[in-house]
Amino acid sequence: MSKDSPTIDYAKFPDEHGHFGPYGGIFAPETLMAALEQLNQEYESVKNDPAFLDELAQDLRDYVGRPTPLYLAKRWSEELGGAKIYLKREDLNHTGAHKVNNTIGQALLAKRLGKTRIIAETGAGQHGVASATVAARLGLECVVYMGADDVVRQAPNVARMKMLGATVVAVESGSRTLKDALNEAMRDWVTNVDDTFYIIGTVAGPHPYPAMVRDFQAVIGQEAREQVLEKEGKLPDALIACVGGGSNAIGLFHKFLPDEGVAIYGVEPAGHGLETGEHAAPLCKGTPGVLHGNRTYLMQDKNGQILGTHSISAGLDYPGVGPEHAWLKDVGRVNYVAIDDEEALQGFRDLTRCEGIIPALESSHAIAYATKLAPTMSKDQVIIVNLSGRGDKDMNTIAQIEGFEF
Amino acid sequence: MSRISQKFADLKAQGKTALIPYITAGDPKPNATVSLMHLLVAKGADMIELGVPFSDPMADGPVIQRAVERALAHNVSMDDVLEMVREFREKDALTPVILMGYLNPVEHMGYEAFANAASSVGVDAVLTVDMPPEESFGYTETMKEHDLDRIFLISPTTPVGRLRAVNEKGSGFAYYVSLKGVTGSRDVDADDVALQMQRLKGEVDLPMGIGFGIRNGDAAYSMAKQGDAVIVGSSLVSLIEANEHKDLYEIELAIGDKMQEFRNAIDRADAE
Numbered sequence: 001m002s003k004d005s006p007t008i009d010y011a012k013f014p015d016e017h018g019h020f021g022p023y024g025g026i027f028a029p030e031t032l033m034a035a036l037e038q039l040n041q042e043y044e045s046v047k048n049d050p051a052f053l054d055e056l057a058q059d060l061r062d063y064v065g066r067p068t069p070l071y072l073a074k075r076w077s078e079e080l081g082g083a084k085i086y087l088k089r090e091d092l093n094h095t096g097a098h099k100v101n102n103t104i105g106q107a108l109l110a111k112r113l114g115k116t117r118i119i120a121e122t123g124a125g126q127h128g129v130a131s132a133t134v135a136a137r138l139g140l141e142c143v144v145y146m147g148a149d150d151v152v153r154q155a156p157n158v159a160r161m162k163m164l165g166a167t168v169v170a171v172e173s174g175s176r177t178l179k180d181a182l183n184e185a186m187r188d189w190v191t192n193v194d195d196t197f198y199i200i201g202t203v204a205g206p207h208p209y210p211a212m213v214r215d216f217q218a219v220i221g222q223e224a225r226e227q228v229l230e231k232e233g234k235l236p237d238a239l240i241a242c243v244g245g246g247s248n249a250i251g252l253f254h255k256f257l258p259d260e261g262v263a264i265y266g267v268e269p270a271g272h273g274l275e276t277g278e279h280a281a282p283l284c285k286g287t288p289g290v291l292h293g294n295r296t297y298l299m300q301d302k303n304g305q306i307l308g309t310h311s312i313s314a315g316l317d318y319p320g321v322g323p324e325h326a327w328l329k330d331v332g333r334v335n336y337v338a339i340d341d342e343e344a345l346q347g348f349r350d351l352t353r354c355e356g357i358i359p360a361l362e363s364s365h366a367i368a369y370a371t372k373l374a375p376t377m378s379k380d381q382v383i384i385v386n387l388s389g390r391g392d393k394d395m396n397t398i399a400q401i402e403g404f405e406f
Numbered sequence: 407m408s409r410i411s412q413k414f415a416d417l418k419a420q421g422k423t424a425l426i427p428y429i430t431a432g433d434p435k436p437n438a439t440v441s442l443m444h445l446l447v448a449k450g451a452d453m454i455e456l457g458v459p460f461s462d463p464m465a466d467g468p469v470i471q472r473a474v475e476r477a478l479a480h481n482v483s484m485d486d487v488l489e490m491v492r493e494f495r496e497k498d499a500l501t502p503v504i505l506m507g508y509l510n511p512v513e514h515m516g517y518e519a520f521a522n523a524a525s526s527v528g529v530d531a532v533l534t535v536d537m538p539p540e541e542s543f544g545y546t547e548t549m550k551e552h553d554l555d556r557i558f559l560i561s562p563t564t565p566v567g568r569l570r571a572v573n574e575k576g577s578g579f580a581y582y583v584s585l586k587g588v589t590g591s592r593d594v595d596a597d598d599v600a601l602q603m604q605r606l607k608g609e610v611d612l613p614m615g616i617g618f619g620i621r622n623g624d625a626a627y628s629m630a631k632q633g634d635a636v637i638v639g640s641s642l643v644s645l646i647e648a649n650e651h652k653d654l655y656e657i658e659l660a661i662g663d664k665m666q667e668f669r670n671a672i673d674r675a676d677a678e
Contacts, residue, residue: 017540025541026538026540026541027509027536027537027538027541028536028538029464029465029535029536029559029561030535030538030558030559030560030561030563030564030583031561031562031563031583031586031587032563033538033561033563033564033568034563034564034565034568035563037565173468173471173475174461174462179462180462182464183462183463183464186464186465187464187465187466187467187588190465190586190587190588191586191587191588191591192586193563193586194586287514289510289513289514290508290509290510290513290536290537291462291510292462292464293536295513298510300510300514302483303481303483303484303485303511303514304460304484304510304511304512304513304514304515305459305460305461305478305483305511306461306462306510
């Protein structure tokens with residue numbers, strides 16, 4: 001639409017009510033409205049507060065291990081025979097994914113608000129682990145809601161959460177995946193709103209979550225921008241990140257949005273294929289609607305019922321997407337594409353074999369798209385791929401597919 | 407004056423509190439609903455809250471979640487729900503019907519198309535639990551144009567400042583959610599509600615319906631002392647579930663008894 005319009009000031013979004021154009025907002029049960037307002041006020045008061053930002057920066061450095069490297073995948077780039085590919089190594093964060101950038105920030109807020117109990121939803125388990133981790137560090141009770149199907153396919157992360165002292169609740173309702181975990185976490189929050197802080201793991205949910213989580217994840221793009229300028233002396237030609245709810249993608253994209261020369265690709269999971277209906281790609285195939293506190297693109301049927309989704313990766317298996325992505329799609333700033341299960345698996349194998357880095361199945365979608373994009377570009381061009389997490393958690397799934405036991 | 411406002415005015419003149427039962431449309435099967443609605447009226451319902459099934463009922467507890475799943479197993483859609491109301495209206499032109507659910511099925515149909523269809527089949531009001539007054543631009547006006555009342559929720563955590571929006575944008579009545587929690591989660595605390603009603607008095611001009619956690623006659627009795635309407639849901643829906651595989655007659659018997667318990671308790675409170 002307005003792809004060529006330089007007039008959008010991306011930093012000005014969302015508006016004070018959490019709207020990104022027609023998307024976002026606060027579509028929450030009444031009982032949560034006061035808690036959301038309290039959170040919004042607290043976040044607004046600390047987000048430019050030097051003391052808060054210092055504490056956050058120190059935690060990110062000494063506890064999480066930031067900055068994460070921007071690694072030139074030389075052998076893989078040469079094999080693909082096109083653009084130079086850099087990997088933003090979010091897999092090297094403490095707990096193994098980008099999720100901790102956000103849980104560290106929200107935990108500091110929970111502490112300031114005097115909450116004693118933390119709840120979280122999780123799909124792949126990375127956000128659950130990152131939440132259990134910060135809860136352990138602060139001595140807070142932690143309950144993680146996880147779809148019953150995901151509890152099985154991400155067993156190693158369930159074990160980690162339990163070791164960290166969290167209670168993991170397997171959610172049996174609905175489609176038994178991430179969306180149902182979110183419903184159950186909302187129900188818990190409505191019931192225990194006085195003492196409980198809900199750490200949402202992605203850039204979705206009612207305002208201020210999409211903006212707040214984006215801001216905590218924006219460190220990814222901020223670092224990557226500085227790093228690539230230092231290494232290449234120029235901005236990258238393209239960015240690629242996988243999109244489920246979309247937190248690692250927004251994290252990488254946000255600081256580059258004003259840089260018009262940087263092409264941006266968000267990769268949704270095509271599952272068994274976009275044409276089969278068995279996927280989790282609302283931006284590619286969905287329509288706008290309201291779910292989990294915000295208006296955004298959704299996978300829904302002709303009656304407005306939310307559809308079941310499929311992706312090989314639990315972390316992308318979600319019928320909605322953060323409202324900022326919905327808006328970035330409509331204004332044409334980001335290109336949303338899709339990679340199916342098979343292609344993602346091939347990306348997983350390629351990076352593992354070629355670079356000695358085992359990516360998460362979520363991140364493998366971004367990797368797979370890079371294998372398509374890089375050969376169409378020239379050798380002096382640069383791509384940054386967000387390697388949002390490591391693949392240790394996916395060994396069960398991979399072992400089943402590749403037919404080995406461990 | 408809307409059918410709901412008229413009903414409250416009439417009841418007030420008689421010194422009576424309204425009883426508003428909730429059932430999920432299409433539970434346990436689509437052809438049971440209209441018949442159950444008539445039964446509810448026969449057993450003392452002043453208005454009916456008809457739940458519109460939605461795949462992700464995030465403010466509902468397990469009892470209503472399962473009711474919604476039973477209805478969705480029969481693919482009950484908004485169109486089907488509206489058809490049920492139309493059929494109900496063939497024999498009952500007086501009892502107000504409130505559609506209760508989540509925003510997405512309404513939004514997906516489009517506010518104008520929904521309001522037009524709902525109003526033409528005889529729906530009186532709409533309550534979507536995930537849409538606070540702040541997000542209701544377009545919605546409030548459209549419903550109003552089609553003479554549909556807009557019912558908004560008030561909870562124990564609602565700050566006084568936000569009550570103004572409920573007052574301005576809402577109509578028919580305001581729904582006081584009597585506890586922090588999902589539907590059917592625990593028993594209402596009468597003392598707590600009494601304090602809250604004190605707080606709300608003077609801030610909200612609309613009649614006050616009280617719902618959540620009212621499981622038996624005793625609770626209905628004490629809520630009738632506090633509000634203008636008593637809303638009951640999960641306790642009825644759990645009886646539908648318990649008799650799910652039996653004849654509709656068995657369900658009606660169980661629901662009828664429970665309704666009688668609520669009605670008697672409310673009448674007793676009103677008579678004092």
